[in-house]
Amino acid sequence: MTATPNMDFVNDIIANGGESVNMCYQCGTCTASCPSGRQTSFRTRRLVRMAQLGMKDETINSDELWFCTTCYSCTERCPRDVAIVDIIVAMRNLAVASGKMFEGHKKTAQSLIKNGHTVPINDEVKAQRKALGLAEVPPTVLANKDAKKDFDKIMKATGFKKIIGE
Amino acid sequence: MAKAKYAFFLGCIAPLRYPGIEKSTRDVCSALGIDLVDFNDASCCPAPGVIRSFDRKTWIAAAARNLALAEKAGVDILTICNGCYGSLFDAAHELHEDAELLKEVNTILAEIGLEYKGGTTVRHFAEVIYNDVGLDKVKKAIKNPLDLKVATFYGCHFLKPSDIKKLDDPENPSMLDKMVEATGATSMYRKDKMMCCGAGGGLRSEFSDYAMKFTEENLKNMKDGGAEVIVDICPFCHLQFDRGQKELKGYSMPVLHLSQLYALAMGMDKKELGLDAHLTPVKL
Numbered sequence: 540m541t542a543t544p545n546m547d548f549v550n551d552i553i554a555n556g557g558e559s560v561n562m563c564y565q566c567g568t569c570t571a572s573c574p575s576g577r578q579t580s581f582r583t584r585r586l587v588r589m590a591q592l593g594m595k596d597e598t599i600n601s602d603e604l605w606f607c608t609t610c611y612s613c614t615e616r617c618p619r620d621v622a623i624v625d626i627i628v629a630m631r632n633l634a635v636a637s638g639k640m641f642e643g644h645k646k647t648a649q650s651l652i653k654n655g656h657t658v659p660i661n662d663e664v665k666a667q668r669k670a671l672g673l674a675e676v677p678p679t680v681l682a683n684k685d686a687k688k689d690f691d692k693i694m695k696a697t698g699f700k701k702i703i704g705e
Numbered sequence: 706m707a708k709a710k711y712a713f714f715l716g717c718i719a720p721l722r723y724p725g726i727e728k729s730t731r732d733v734c735s736a737l738g739i740d741l742v743d744f745n746d747a748s749c750c751p752a753p754g755v756i757r758s759f760d761r762k763t764w765i766a767a768a769a770r771n772l773a774l775a776e777k778a779g780v781d782i783l784t785i786c787n788g789c790y791g792s793l794f795d796a797a798h799e800l801h802e803d804a805e806l807l808k809e810v811n812t813i814l815a816e817i818g819l820e821y822k823g824g825t826t827v828r829h830f831a832e833v834i835y836n837d838v839g840l841d842k843v844k845k846a847i848k849n850p851l852d853l854k855v856a857t858f859y860g861c862h863f864l865k866p867s868d869i870k871k872l873d874d875p876e877n878p879s880m881l882d883k884m885v886e887a888t889g890a891t892s893m894y895r896k897d898k899m900m901c902c903g904a905g906g907g908l909r910s911e912f913s914d915y916a917m918k919f920t921e922e923n924l925k926n927m928k929d930g931g932a933e934v935i936v937d938i939c940p941f942c943h944l945q946f947d948r949g950q951k952e953l954k955g956y957s958m959p960v961l962h963l964s965q966l967y968a969l970a971m972g973m974d975k976k977e978l979g980l981d982a983h984l985t986p987v988k989l
């Protein structure tokens with residue numbers, strides 16, 4: 540099988556913070572530093588190689604793309620200063636843009652849109668807050684309707700709802 | 706030193722899952738002369754591991770809104786979470802370095818009549834105490850010295866990426882250990898101290914079994930190192946260890962945020978620490 544590099548994919552990664560992708564010389568320091576690679580089938584060096592080769596379908600449809608915790612261990616040690624996390628984030632953005640998003644992630648994104656926060660408030664925490672002498676609802680967009688409206692406008696301007704497939 | 710004043714950036718996990726961290730931070734800051742003002746138009750930072758992974762532009766626009774609001778109020782931002790710190794610090798850095806990006810983001814902020822000029826500094830509670838307040842002042846405020854063996858947990862986004870954070874050695878740091886030891890406690894050595902807790906990057910929300918493997922490896926190293934308490938500086942690491950131990954067998958190490966440890970050491974009432982929100986019981 541011969542694979543043709545998808546240069547659009549490589550260029551998209553480069554345009555979205557992954558300028559350094561072609562600096563990688565495949566030493567494997569990243570894989571050796573990766574706590575996720577110790578627990579899962581994810582291999583950082585391999586993913587960077589797949590990015591260089593423009594393997595769009597193989598990367599954006601893989602679960603492994605989402606096994607990185609963005610811990611930056613690899614980035615700290617890379618001898619070529621490759622911005623590995625930025626490259627992974629760029630590929631994740633492209634995966635989401637092409638409609639590939641997991642349910643758990645979608646829920647977090649929906650909560651951000653709805654509440655302005657990634658986790659919702661509940662009665663239990665309201666009671667705990669009250670008992671501590673804190674405002675029942677935290678003093679953020681949660682308690683400030685005008686600020687939430689502004690936040691909504693930002694979300695609308697970036698088209699976040701559409702991006703997450705809502 | 707002039708009295709430092711900050712917009713208190715709450716984030717999501719602390720106020721909505723561990724309100725004791727918010728309360729302890731307020732009390733400790735007040736005792737140490739750090740003036741916090743409520744940041745009552747702030748939203749989520751937004752979370753770097755998830756929201757930035759979904760759409761970088763949404764992430765930086767929403768982060769820039771928070772930065773611009775603080776700038777308008779004439780205060781810098783104080784965070785108590787590595788996620789918030791990472792997000793807002795990194796966003797401020799990117800906007801500082803990239804004039805094109807700043808322009809693009811400002812066209813979005815213009816929709817709500819805001820502009821970010823690039824003047825907000827983003828700080829973390831722990832480094833403000835370490836760098837600005839100083840451990841001498843902390844030691845003077847300790848009324849209830851703690852005889853505890855502690856596993857310090859720095860998390861990832863406090864020190865890293867170290868080329869922009871410039872706080873401490875990312876492979877072998879000591880500032881949190883010194884901050885913990887200022888209370889009389891002992892920071893215990895352990896294997897692989899800088900390993901990630903596993904929660905970040907969307908791993909916990911979608912592949913929690915894998916996240917838990919990180920957590921278990923950390924817990925084992927902490928236990929082998931002789932620690933009896935975990936002290937973190939990030940509510941998300943905090944949640945991962947506190948809730949994680951309920952699911953895993955054989956571990957019951959109380960988890961405290963640095964603010965809670967300090968509140969305890971400064972003699973504040975235990976009830977003020979919000980420990981009933983913890984799933985791993987805190988019996989100290």
Ligand code: SF4
Nearest residue numbers: 563565566567569617
């Ligand atoms: S450490 Fe850097 S140069 Fe080495 S394989 Fe990983 S990304 Fe490439």
Ligand code: SF4
Nearest residue numbers: 573607608610611613
């Ligand atoms: S940032 Fe991601 S790829 Fe790099 S070491 Fe951490 S988990 Fe692995």
